[in-house]
Amino acid sequence: MDATPSTRTGARGRNPRGQGERLREEIVSTALRLLEELGDDEALSLRAVAREIGIAATSVYIHFADRDALVLAALERCHGDLLGAVDRAEASAADPVARLRARTLVLGAWAHQHPGLYKVLHESTLNRRTGMPFKRNFSIGTTAAVQRCMDAGLAPADDAAAVSLDLRAAVHGTVSMRVNQPDAPWPPLEEQIDRFLSKLVGVRPAS
Known part of the structure; x- marks a missing residue:
């Protein structure tokens, strides 16, 4: 049985010749919206996505072999959007510590705005069934940000990859708990992030 929170009525007209990529993008966008809700x-299901757009299910199969392929394409797009937000936050920060703090806070803010997508991206069974190599870009960027703090003398010299892993584990832990236990008496995320940066990376807390 297909699961979808909403269904549009009416059939969609066929895309003009040469606009297959446009339909593919619409399929991905619709899948993202439904994954956020679910x-x-x-x-x-692919049929649920097709119904939401107003196309035949066979039109979805032309672009995606199965549900996992569609979900992976959707997650890769939203992860790319997240990295873009991280890049913009880092670009507006004044020094290596501020840039590390900014990129870390973006993840928390994004998860708060998109709890459904966060669950699918990091907590779904898909993570156990298949790899998501695009997620490595975030960890690589965090390790580089930690290394810049060390190189600038703003954090003690250490194994940047190990420190980055500890930091990401702590941040994902609190983000996941906030997503799954939203009514708990959470302190401001900024305060927790500053404690993580101080205790795990060794930088001075934000003033």
Whole structure:
């Protein structure tokens, strides 16, 4: 049985010749919206996506072999959008510590705005069934940001990759708990992030 929070009525007209890529992008955008609402990749079906757009299910299969392929394409796009937000936050920061703090806060803010996508991206069974190599870009960027703090003498010299892993584990832990236990008496995320940066990276807390 297909699971979808909403269904549009009416059939969609066929895309003009040469606009297959446009339909593919619409399929991905629709899948992202439904995944956000469902918070579970296994609750999504290709037929549900097709109904939401107003096309035949066969039109989805032309672009995606199965549900996992579509979900991966959707997650890769939203992860790319997240990295773009991280880049913009870092570009507006004044020094290596501020840049590391900015990129870390972006993840928390994004998860708060998109809890369903966060669950699918990091907590779904899809993570156990298939690899998501695009997620390495975030960890590589965080390791580089930690290394810049060390190189500038703003954090103790250490193994940047190990420190980055500790930091990401702590941040994902609090982000996941906030997503799954939203009514708990959480302190401001900024305060927790500053404690993580101080205790795990060794930088001075933000003034």
